[in-house]
Amino acid sequence: MTEIELLDSIKKNQDNFSELFKLYYKPIFGYILRRTGNFDDTVDIASDTFFNAFRNINKFSYKGISIKVWLYRIATNEVNMYFRNKQKYNLVFKSVDFENKDAFNSLLYEDRKEMETELHKHDQYLLVLISLKSLSIKYQEVISLRYFEGKENKEIAEILNINEGTLKSLLSRGLEKLRKKCSQI
């Protein structure tokens, strides 16, 4: 199924949103985790990202950008809000009724254990992340999308809604700042 067909099927029946969830939850979750380095915050931000997407999917027009880029854009905005406010208000867990909250919490516990083990396998990355978090958000987002997610400049520019020239200058300045920070550790 192409993205356009998927979008049409969701607009006809919102239950089909779970198909979009299956396709993109893992990559978006990974992107948020690699930006925050914290499992619990990642669950909050990722669930808010998909909740926002679910509430606005009917307004989404495919002609502008792809669904994937759109989801990355929402996720980036949510992560930036998290870094700016620190105290995160989780929309999903206030609005959603879980049929079996204990079962959900127990699955979260298992995922947390697994993800924390995974995070600690990458010491070098964790050190770079500490330095990256001390930079301004505009540098964090471009460096993370380019070097952690391996995205091309064109796609990053689409996600951040900036032109490629601005992106290149942000990347070059951000990288220089990050290198200086890393050399201090």
Place this chain on the structure above:
Amino acid sequence: MEMQKFEEKLIQMTKPDVPHLKHEDMLANAITKAKDKSIVSWWWLSIPLYIVAALSMKTIFMPRTTLLSNLHELTSNERYASVIFFFVLPILLIIINVKSLRNIYFLSGNPQMITFLKGTWYHILILILSALILIIYSL
């Protein structure tokens, strides 16, 4: 040269990967059944609109009165209530709806103008009505 090495180091270093997430299916199921619990409603605007409509009726049925004179009479009799309904409430609704429009534009992902207008007519209508009430009040 040093910069190039640093860039290569960033690309080559290992990064945490996400395996199968066990909570994924339950979360997807809960989100697709979620209801939007918004407290922002256009019904708040119905109070000043109702008053304006009542004053307009009074103007029609009572000769030698105008909408503005009736409104001025009301604002001098009910000073605090009129400030709340004709000034504070419309301004609040304008702020809330401008923020909502910005948010919807962002969440719609570069929508075409016609698509955007179709999806936001309700917010635009509230903006226009709020502005209208503010204008009537300030005359």
